[in-house]
Amino acid sequence: DQQVKQNSPSLSVQEGRISILNCDYTNSMFDYFLWYKKYPAEGPTFLISISSIKDKNEDGRFTVFLNKSAKHLSLHIVPSQPGDSAVYFCAELNNAGNMLTFGGGTRLMVKP
């Protein structure tokens, strides 16, 4: 059973609108979460992270929200741009701080 789930395999958004990507996790012991972005023919690149002592972390157009009681995190992209079209993976860091468990990914398509 997957510990990290991204239930939407794809999402289509109009340029300029908000993109919301969701992620659910099962293990409440983990306290650090990351989002990675992957373009075709490239490796994933780190985008943004959040520690469980926070409920929000913002970096430019990207904001990650963490709801610990619901074991849910989300990535908001505002405003969305065509260059944001990619596959987004959420991941949780284990307690030893050395291993990541990834979700299945969500393919975001931002239409001009």
Added chain:
Amino acid sequence: DVKVTQSSRYLVKRTGEKVFLECVQDMDHENMFWYRQDPGLGLRLIYFSYDVKMKEKGDIPEGYSVSREKKERFSLILESASTNQTSMYLCASSLQQGSKNIQYFGAGTRLSVL
């Protein structure tokens, strides 16, 4: 800039062949990882290494082995390739401590086993 280089972008092999996937990083990172990426399943960890000659099994180690003879190089070995090992393979590296274990990835090797 951290650079993680995978020796091949595309490989085509036959069932039963021994396959080597090579990965080199240039940032003196202690940790190195091998993942496979399949549609809908995300990235699944095969093996990782936290030091030279050290290795730990990930979630799906069956059918794979690894070698880390030098700090900068981490090899994934398929002893006898099978068609269900057709996949995208991604190598990553990270520092042992600090930076909250941000992993830096190579561009990937797409392996097809016929």
